[in-house]
Amino acid sequence: MTLRDIAFRNLRRRKTKAAFVFVGLLVGVSSVVAFITLIEALTHDINTKLEQYGANILIVPKTENLSLNYGGLAIGGVLYEMQEIQQKELRKIRTIKNSANVAAVGPMVLGAVEVKGKKVLLAGMDFGEVPMLRPWWIPRGQYPEKQQILAGSAAARVLGLQREGRIETNGRTLQVSAILEPTGSQDDQILFAPLPTAQAVLGKEGRISMAEVAALCHGCPIEDMVEQISAILPGAQVMAIKQVVKGRMEALDQFRRVAYVLSGIVAFVGMLVVLVTMMGSVRERTAEIGVFRAIGFRKSHVMRIILFEAGLISTVAGFSGYLLGLGLTKAALPFFSDSRGISIPLDPVLAGGAFGLALLLGLAASIYPAFLAARLDPQEALRAL
Amino acid sequence: MAFVEGENLIKQYGSGEGTVMAVRGINLNVGKGELIAVMGESGSGKSTLLSILGALNTPTSGRYRVGEKDIYGLSHEKRADFRREFLGFVFQSFHLVPYLTVKENVMLPLAPAAMKGMEKGRLAEEALARVGLGGKANRLPGQVSGGEQERVAIARAIVNRPPILLADEPTGNLDSKTSREIMDLLKALNSDGMTIVMVTHNSECAQYAGKILRLSDGLLVEEERVGMNGENHLPLSEKEKKLIAAANLF
Numbered sequence: 161m162t163l164r165d166i167a168f169r170n171l172r173r174r175k176t177k178a179a180f181v182f183v184g185l186l187v188g189v190s191s192v193v194a195f196i197t198l199i200e201a202l203t204h205d206i207n208t209k210l211e212q213y214g215a216n217i218l219i220v221p222k223t224e225n226l227s228l229n230y231g232g233l234a235i236g237g238v239l240y241e242m243q244e245i246q247q248k249e250l251r252k253i254r255t256i257k258n259s260a261n262v263a264a265v266g267p268m269v270l271g272a273v274e275v276k277g278k279k280v281l282l283a284g285m286d287f288g289e290v291p292m293l294r295p296w297w298i299p300r301g302q303y304p305e306k307q308q309i310l311a312g313s314a315a316a317r318v319l320g321l322q323r324e325g326r327i328e329t330n331g332r333t334l335q336v337s338a339i340l341e342p343t344g345s346q347d348d349q350i351l352f353a354p355l356p357t358a359q360a361v362l363g364k365e366g367r368i369s370m371a372e373v374a375a376l377c378h379g380c381p382i383e384d385m386v387e388q389i390s391a392i393l394p395g396a397q398v399m400a401i402k403q404v405v406k407g408r409m410e411a412l413d414q415f416r417r418v419a420y421v422l423s424g425i426v427a428f429v430g431m432l433v434v435l436v437t438m439m440g441s442v443r444e445r446t447a448e449i450g451v452f453r454a455i456g457f458r459k460s461h462v463m464r465i466i467l468f469e470a471g472l473i474s475t476v477a478g479f480s481g482y483l484l485g486l487g488l489t490k491a492a493l494p495f496f497s498d499s500r501g502i503s504i505p506l507d508p509v510l511a512g513g514a515f516g517l518a519l520l521l522g523l524a525a526s527i528y529p530a531f532l533a534a535r536l537d538p539q540e541a542l543r544a545l
Numbered sequence: 546m547a548f549v550e551g552e553n554l555i556k557q558y559g560s561g562e563g564t565v566m567a568v569r570g571i572n573l574n575v576g577k578g579e580l581i582a583v584m585g586e587s588g589s590g591k592s593t594l595l596s597i598l599g600a601l602n603t604p605t606s607g608r609y610r611v612g613e614k615d616i617y618g619l620s621h622e623k624r625a626d627f628r629r630e631f632l633g634f635v636f637q638s639f640h641l642v643p644y645l646t647v648k649e650n651v652m653l654p655l656a657p658a659a660m661k662g663m664e665k666g667r668l669a670e671e672a673l674a675r676v677g678l679g680g681k682a683n684r685l686p687g688q689v690s691g692g693e694q695e696r697v698a699i700a701r702a703i704v705n706r707p708p709i710l711l712a713d714e715p716t717g718n719l720d721s722k723t724s725r726e727i728m729d730l731l732k733a734l735n736s737d738g739m740t741i742v743m744v745t746h747n748s749e750c751a752q753y754a755g756k757i758l759r760l761s762d763g764l765l766v767e768e769e770r771v772g773m774n775g776e777n778h779l780p781l782s783e784k785e786k787k788l789i790a791a792a793n794l795f
Contacts, residue, residue: 161652161665166645173644451640452653454601455701456629458622461657539601542636 163461167468170445177444178473180437181522185477186484188430189518193485195419197504198492202412205502217373217386218399221245244269244367245396247355253373256388263374264292267355270369271362273329276319281350282309282329284358292374294347301338306357308337314348316340327351330361427521434525438470442533449533450541459534466530467523474522478515485514547574548740549598549709554607556593556763567593568604569763577708580735581742582754590763591744592713598742599632599711600624611709629654633702635712635743639694641686641701648673648682651700672700676730692723699730703739710734712743716750728753 171178221244253265269284287303301323304310311321316339321327325336334353342348352358359365375385382400390398442449449462489504551573558565568590575581583591596602597609600616609616616627628634633654641650651669658665673679676696678689686694695715702710715731716724724747732753735741743754751757752771759767 161645161649161656161662161669163656165649166642166653166656169644169649447640448642451636451642453625454599454628454634454636455654456625456627456632457657458625460622539596542601542640 163464164468167465167472170465171469171472174441174444177437177441178469181434181470181473182477182480184430184433184437185474185518185522186430186481187433188427188521189478189481189514190484190488191426192423192517193482193510193514194488194492195423196510197486197489197507198496199412199416199419200505200507200510201489201493201502202415202496204505205497206412216375216382216401217389218401219245219250219371219373219389219393219396220399221369222395222397244364244369245371245393247366247368249393249396250368250371252392253371253389256385256392258375258385258388261375261385264289264372266290266293266372266374267368268370268372269355269358269362269364269367271358271364273351273361275327275329275351278319280315280319282358282361283350283352284355284362285352286355289374293372296343297347298341299338300341301336304335304337304352304354304357306354307332307334308353308357309334310338310340310352311336312340312348312350312352313342315351330363332361334361427517431521431525434470434522435528438466438526438529439532442466442529445533446536446541449536450538453536453538454542462534462536463530466533467526470522470526470530471519474518475515477522478518481518482511482514548577548579548612549573549575549742550608550610550613551594551598552608552610554594554597554609555605556590556597556602557605566763568597570607571760571763571765573598573758573765575740575742577740578735578738579740579756580732580754582751582757583742583744583760584746584748584751584757585760588762589760591760593763594760595711595713595742595744599634600628629657629705631707631709633699633705633707633710633739635695635698635702635710635715637714637717639686639698639718641694641697643686646683646685647678647689647697650686650697651704653701654705668704668706669700672704673697675703675734676700692719692726695719695723695727696730699727699734703734708738708740710739710741712741714745715743716745716747721749724750 247267250265250267253259253262256262266286266289271282272279273282274280290297290303299310301310309327311319315321316336319327321336321339323336323339327334327336334357340347353361355368356365359367373385373389375382386398386400390396452462452465453459486504486506493502493504551571554568554571554573555566556568558567571590571594573594583594585591593602597604600609600619603617611627611631616624619627642653645653648666648669651672652665655665655668670679670682673682676699678693678696678700681689681693686697689697695718699712699715702712710731712731716727719727728750731741731743743750745751754771757767757769757771758765759769
């Protein structure tokens with residue numbers, strides 16, 4: 161028989177009160193765990209999506225002209241002379257400080273050609289980098305090789321192109337190797353050819369109109385990379401494509417703040433439940449505590465019994481709260497993200513934190529009742545019987 | 546030399562017109578190995594006196610000494626240690642902890658002690674055997690009779706082998722046969738050298754004592770020697786001497 165045994169036996173006897181304390185802590189801890197895990201899972205999801213967005217840095221020639229199109233709609237029809245970048249300059253990108261974060265560099269040459277009497281944009285690109293730069297493309301057919309083209313869905317429809325069909329342009333015959341499934345982007349309007357083929361058709365050998373860079377941005381400083389590329393390509397304008405991601409991250413930050421506030425409130429309410437229940441438990445045990453004190457238990461002995469009970473329930477609530485929190489996250493994720501199969505991060509620090517939080521809440525809420533119990537005058541307690 | 550000594554003990558509750566004088570200047574000497582019965586009407590101050598002797602109720606004035614040590618000069622925590630080491634309590638309503646078994650109830654005073662569980666178990670079994678309850682160790686208090694609960698309370702009071710046993714109406718809730726059995730048990734413990742002070746209404750039970758103190762309205766009105774115990778001032782045992790000498794307690 162030790163002080164711990166007394167605590168164990170009391171918990172076994174007063175199951176309802178123990179259950180109240182347990183539930184109070186469980187709700188508090190599981191809410192905090194669920195909120196934090198949900199935020200972590202969504203952040204991880206966004207980072208993963210960011211990597212899958214394809215190109216997220218755009219390199220274009222510096223120009224003093226202003227664009228006359230908005231949302232893909234060209235106004236006027238004024239054509240500016242297009243400036244170009246030397247293709248060999250792009251090799252320098254592999255030398256920047258954050259080159260390890262560069263997943264792909266996609267040079268692109270652009271120019272207008274006439275096909276079947278209609279003007280159409282011809283884009284030359286490195287198809288080896290397409291899976292990284294355009295992961296959403298679904299070609300019907302094979303990606304083009306030398307003297308072949310890939311037609312965007314709208315371009316194929318307007319020009320009446322079929323797979324294996326041929327087009328004549330600038331005195332060259334090119335075969336249609338594939339037609340793209342609609343992408344909903346400007347790519348639907350364009351004919352794509354391998355870079356050397358397009359450069360030859362457009363008469364721009366060794367030159368490119370722009371380049372796309374896919375940077376692995378999970379934790380990479382994209383602004384720094386933009387600066388580094390700008391420094392090595394002084395004749396080019398380097399831009400980060402980040403508006404969408406930034407918007408989502410800002411929304412997530414707001415959600416994070418709200419979640420932390422809610423977590424705090426729920427944890428506080430849980431603590432109040434523990435406090436009220438433990439106070440009730442101490443009142444209910446006045447006689448028993450009076451006997452303990454009368455037969456020679458010190459105040460510290462009584463406090464140890466109460467705090468051990470709280471600590472024991474808190475430990476179980478911490479473990480259960482962590483698991484419940486993960487379960488709640490799993491259940492809630494589909495409402496917050498359309499991604500399938502988002503993994504829930506199993507963070508040992510969070511698991512430890514859940515235990516710590518449960519213990520902190522449980523013990524903090526029990527200190528006052530334990531103090532009251534210890535202060536109980538044995539004579540008064542026994543007289544109250 | 547008195548083992549337990551109360552000098553002009555006064556206990557007053559409240560103040561002003563609502564003042565209640567529960568104990569009014571009682572002088573008390575209990576020799577080692579004595580069995581004392583404290584009698585009196587309800588409200589005569591018996592239980593208050595017992596709670597003062599039990600180091601539970603600080604007197605308004607007066608001195609209470611055990612082995613020449615001023616008990617109310619001790620800190621609250623040291624007084625708790627004194628209760629645990631020196632005193633055994635038998636409460637009027639037993640006050641057994643309902644969710645602990647008979648054996649666990651008996652072991653309760655040993656719970657804070659840094660003693661091996663087996664040793665605690667052995668002491669509890671010895672105490673239970675002493676009160677004749679060896680076979681009911683694993684029952685809950687609600688599963689034994691009133692007389693047996695009283696025995697459990699006595700076993701709990703003696704498990705620590707304290708030199709002093711305080712009993713508040715030990716037979717108050719029992720029939721006459723069981724009362725006699727309990728008194729025989731207390732008498733046997735007293736014969737082994739335990740100093741016992743009991744509060745009782747029952748004059749038959751009081752006859753087991755060596756000395757009867759009669760209280761009335763907070764005053765000690767009569768002191769009557771009954772048997773041989775009153776003359777039987779035993780020498781202090783080694784444990785008692787050690788306890789008294791223990792610097793960390795006093």
